[in-house]
Amino acid sequence: DTGVSQNPRHKITKRGQNVTFRCDPISEHNRLYWYRQTLGQGPEFLTYFQNEAQLEKSRLLSDRFSAERPKGSFSTLEIQRTEQGDSAMYLCASSSGRAEQFFGPGTRLTVL
Amino acid sequence: DAKTTQPPSMDCAEGRAANLPCNHSTISGNEYVYWYRQIHSQGPQYIIHGLKNNETNEMASLIITEDRKSSTLILPHATLRDTAVYYCIVSGVNFGNEKLTFGTGTRLTIIP
Numbered sequence: 613d614t615g616v617s618q619n620p621r622h623k624i625t626k627r628g629q630n631v632t633f634r635c636d637p638i639s640e641h642n643r644l645y646w647y648r649q650t651l652g653q654g655p656e657f658l659t660y661f662q663n664e665a666q667l668e669k670s671r672l673l674s675d676r677f678s679a680e681r682p683k684g685s686f687s688t689l690e691i692q693r694t695e696q697g698d699s700a701m702y703l704c705a706s707s708s709g710r711a712e713q714f715f716g717p718g719t720r721l722t723v724l
Numbered sequence: 725d726a727k728t729t730q731p732p733s734m735d736c737a738e739g740r741a742a743n744l745p746c747n748h749s750t751i752s753g754n755e756y757v758y759w760y761r762q763i764h765s766q767g768p769q770y771i772i773h774g775l776k777n778n779e780t781n782e783m784a785s786l787i788i789t790e791d792r793k794s795s796t797l798i799l800p801h802a803t804l805r806d807t808a809v810y811y812c813i814v815s816g817v818n819f820g821n822e823k824l825t826f827g828t829g830t831r832l833t834i835i836p
């Protein structure tokens with residue numbers, strides 16, 4: 613399968629713990645996006661990379677959140693000191709600079 | 725990005741055409757109309773996009789009014805697999821370089 617992959621698919625953690633999610637984009641795509649989706653809402657933009665450069669961050673991305681894309685390939689999203697309000701689906705998407713963004717299946721985070 | 729307004733839900737009989745409306749009265753001249761859909765528990769999927777001309781691909785047709793203040797997504801022969809939340813998004817001219825601002829979309833239910 614050559615689509616966008618995300619790992620893990622599900623993560624349950626206790627409040628205050630750190631979690632890290634990984635996204636592997638489609639191999640030739642230089643743009644990578646992270647979104648967050650809560651129940652009943654559409655996805656909300658978090659941050660965007662072009663190659664290894666992080667070009668835009670939403671104000672939703674508090675200082676507890678950090679994203680990286682070393683070498684412009686896979687990306688990681690880390691949440692430190694998780695809170696119950698961080699419970700959501702975290703979606704990754706990639707594109708080649710054309711109109712279409714390809715989304716992965718998401719990582720569902722539950723903070724207890 | 726310009727805001728969009730969509731009905732929260734719609735039903736359509738299997739085999740009939742599903743027509744999903746979207747209002748985007750504040751769209752600016754360089755903004756495109758994008759449609760994505762999200763099947764339950766999956767990441768969003770690109771359907772189609774357009775600027776001012778009507779567009780058709782293997783999935784759907786997009787009809788944009790002459791004043792560009794509204795559009796309609798048409799699924800010509802709806803199947804049960806088309807049951808999903810459909811998002812109408814207006815975004816800037818840079819293909820793949822703009823974050824997508826999702827609303828709450830239209831929940832389309834295809835009825836057997």
